[in-house]
Amino acid sequence: MSQNDSSVPEVDRHEEASILLPWYANGTLAPSEHRKVSSHLASCAGCRKALAEFQKVQTLWQHENSAPFDVESGLARLLSTIDQNEHC
Numbered sequence: 001m002s003q004n005d006s007s008v009p010e011v012d013r014h015e016e017a018s019i020l021l022p023w024y025a026n027g028t029l030a031p032s033e034h035r036k037v038s039s040h041l042a043s044c045a046g047c048r049k050a051l052a053e054f055q056k057v058q059t060l061w062q063h064e065n066s067a068p069f070d071v072e073s074g075l076a077r078l079l080s081t082i083d084q085n086e087h088c
């Protein structure tokens with residue numbers, strides 16, 4: 001088990017990263033948070049997958065709205081997408 005430079009447990013890093021992912025995808029995170037998320041992404045397949053979803057939604061959003069991605073609307077959109085997928 002390799003340890004990162006801080007004593008934050010991995011589960012907390014995961015929690016923190018998954019909360020920050022929409023903003024990471026959006027490119028609006030503070031540099032310190034951005035670094036935290038990217039170092040977590042390197043070791044967490046789950047977060048990489050979630051990030052890919054956010055990026056997909058973000059691309060669609062920009063396509064449809066010709067406006068900067070709005071995290072709140074994007075999240076709502078993503079949740080409805082997940083919902084639809086589960087019904088398939």
Ligand SMILES: [Zn+2]
Binds near residue numbers: 040044047
């Ligand atoms: Zn994670």
